[in-house]
Amino acid sequence: MDPLPRLAGKRCLVTGGSRGLGFALCQEFTRAGARVALTFSRNREDAEEARQRLAELGAEPLLFQGSAADAAHVTKTVAALNQDWGGIDILVNNAGITQILPIALLEEADWDLVMDVNVKGAYLFSRAVLKSMIRARAGSILNIGSFASERVIESPVHYAAAKSALRGFTEALAREVGRYNIRVNLFSPGLLDVGMSRALPQHRLN
Numbered sequence: 001m002d003p004l005p006r007l008a009g010k011r012c013l014v015t016g017g018s019r020g021l022g023f024a025l026c027q028e029f030t031r032a033g034a035r036v037a038l039t040f041s042r043n044r045e046d047a048e049e050a051r052q053r054l055a056e057l058g059a060e061p062l063l064f065q066g067s068a069a070d071a072a073h074v075t076k077t078v079a080a081l082n083q084d085w086g087g088i089d090i091l092v093n094n095a096g097i098t099q100i101l102p103i104a105l106l107e108e109a110d111w112d113l114v115m116d117v118n119v120k121g122a123y124l125f126s127r128a129v130l131k132s133m134i135r136a137r138a139g140s141i142l143n144i145g146s147f148a149s150e151r152v153i154e155s156p157v158h159y160a161a162a163k164s165a166l167r168g169f170t171e172a173l174a175r176e177v178g179r180y181n182i183r184v185n186l187f188s189p190g191l192l193d194v195g196m197s198r199a200l201p202q203h204r205l206n
Contacts, residue, residue, distance in 0.1 A: 005033025016095030068121025
């Protein structure tokens with residue numbers, strides 16, 4: 001008898017999961033036997049394409065549209081999954097945004113937007129899913145960071161600040177909820193050929 005996939009029956013929510021790294025993670029979770037839900041902020045066409053491609057892998061993905069920084073969207077999404085699935089086992093805080101702006105051109109609204117999506121979004125979703133994870137004494141939260149928070153590179157200051165804040169958030173949350181058998185980790189990929197890295201000028205890729 002073939003062994004069960006390693007994530008068989010696990011319930012996974014990936015924010016910003018309709019394209020790029022988020023979608024790649026949705027594919028891997030599906031191949032590993034998990035149930036997958038994803039959020040997206042604007043592009044319905046990309047989200048529907050993601051749904052179709054995951055369905056071809058045997059999934060029945062659930063889609064939720066809204067901003068990760070919108071508390072009402074977060075509450076509604078997690079409540080719907082708690083009702084349909086009975087909880088969430090794995091949360092991936094992947095939703096993120098950046099802008100290629102020097103600080104001289106960086107408006108307060110630009111700073112707030114990047115900090116809200118990259119940091120506040122992770123806080124809102126983590127807080128929402130932790131209620132059921134703590135009751136279950138199990139769960140995993142994966143925050144998607146960036147090597148911009150670890151190395152001195154030419155990156156927008158608000159993006160580097162947001163990803164550095166996310167690193168601190170991850171470490172503090174891991175210490176707080178580890179007693180409940182909940183893992184909180186940070187994954188910091190390098191430059192990818194998908195997603196936000198495609199917006200970088202060539203001299204920043206070398």
